[in-house]
Amino acid sequence: MKFAWIDVRTVPEDQRESIVDAAIHARADGIVHDDETLLSTLPATVRRVFLSAGGSAPGTEVDALIRLRTAADQSELDRLRAAHRGGDDSVAALVDVIDDESLTLACHAAIALPHTVVRFKDPTKIPLEIVIAAADSSPGQLVCHADNLEEAGIIIDVLEKGSEGVMLAPRDADDVFSLMDLLRTKTEPLELTTLSVDSIEHLGLGDRVCIDTCTHFEEDEGMLVGSYAHGFILCCSETHPLPYMPTRPFRINAGALHSYVFGQDNRTNYLSELKAGSAVLGVGADGRTRRIVVGRIKLESRPLLSIKASSAEGVQVNLIVQDDWHVRLLGPGGTVRNVTELKPGDELLGHVATDKRHVGWPVGEFCVEK
Template sequence: MTHFWVDVRPWRTDLATAAIEAGAGALVVEAAEDARALGRVTTVAPDGDLVLGTDVLFVEVTPEAPLPQATGESLLVVSTPDWTVIPLENLVAVSDHVVAVVHTAEEASLALGILEKGVAGVLLRTDDATEVGRVAAAVAAKAPALGLEAFTVTGVRQIGMGDRACIDTCSLLAEGQGMLVGNTSSAFFLVLAETAENPYVSPRPFRVNAGAVHAYLLKSDGKTAYLSEVRAGDGVLVADGKGTTEEAAVGRVKTERRPLLLVEAETAVGRPAGIVLQNAETVRLLGPDGPVSVAALREGDVVLGLAMTAGRHFGMAVGETITET
């Protein structure tokens, strides 16, 4: 997800506290011990978790100074004296590691939309602690949107007992939100959270009954994880039917032996897709007219999913030829 950092040099406790409460990913400080006194937070400092000059490079772009070399894995924190957009556009065009120095939420929104791609993150410099929350909201609003498409169900059948994983998040998910899960790394189904009323069990809006333990889960960093690998404290991607995304923290994963269904489908271009889910009324996918319980799913029904072309190697997208069935 997008980096959101706050510069707290010289040290100000109120600014640092506001940053931590707003969910800032890191604080830029003169000494890491200042921030650590307030709690666990990533620091950018000579003695920090991210080391200045090694992990993070600061540069100022002026008309007289050439654009820096945006190469390697180090994050490049770029400032311009009059907050000029053109240098950022040039850097973003060649690097995914540019963090823009901003002073307001408006500047943050602009930087996050540059070239329809946006910078990798923003570093806020301000004397106003209330601006921290506004910039945090601007960053959250720029979470990547996914292009979901219609999958046509080609078959649903019982396949016996197996281990399935429920992912319990630290967030209350809304109706229509869920996680993207699939048997293969080329097609993910939107599996909804348990937000619906049911005569047999109370809603659990923090929970997604995500599927069998072998399945891939799409994460917020674009990588995948097997459901069997997800642990408390991990960040997972939450999406809705419009493709709007956000990140949620995992609080618990419950793996239990349950009866399973294999759902098979075709993507919009006729490629195969599949997912193994628990055979239960409370497990739902999202159709064009709303949620559909897997217990009622039939051949010819349409559900939403995400089709991808790259294969996966240790969770990362790769260009090699990979066939999954």
């Protein structure tokens, strides 16, 4: 998980205590200040990051876990590098990137030091991409300064990986909690189960939804969709060749508009609720997951096909999809199954949940779906 450094130097006095408490409670990695007295009062569960403008040798200012010093030129960086080579792992550099020379300095710092904070003058994220690429194989950790939560959300996705940490001066305690939520970008893998097809039934005309995303899917990747909150079938993306039309590697022909689609944080959405900008969960045949942004929803009337399947434990699931050969599901090992060729006994991949649902959230209540 990525980490946060909460900069309280400019926080108003009447907000400081609540922000520090929020940072500790939310498990922020560090608190940044230029006041050693304040830092000395912090518990051992949070890093104390002492920011010094320079002037004295590294390691003499305060007994902090990390000593962050402004590095404005190569000579200052060389002093920090020498201290680190001498065994001081607490040294860190703050580099303001304003031109090519300072960008090069930031790259050198990120390669050489345990921690480097970069702060950029211009709004473009290309300089950050360059620093991330330069430090990609280095053991040190890169921290990027963010002016606000919106920028923090962009930073964590730059070059598909972002910096390891984000430093933010929050407006209030809510900003701290919001930042920590942003940094929890990793989606946990899901346990997939093998389902056995019980029957298929041609239903006639109805409305189905295609989810066009902002992502290029892998060939063994799709989304979990189902008629019931307790069971889902893995729908295949349109990454595999089809006759008469090019592939649509961004698309999931998901199913009838009433269906649930699995999302982040164990929450579901109805297909009818999705729109441009919504977030859903991409799921691979091995259970890996990732957050995926919806680019467009296409709701169209098409003939529909009902697929009923069961888990080894006897849990019954249902999926209603467009009744056409080009619609595909995924089976064990990522095998591709055309829906119109399914027959009883065929195996599909799915996910069986234990909880019922209310407005998408899991809830322990009595509820029968059939």
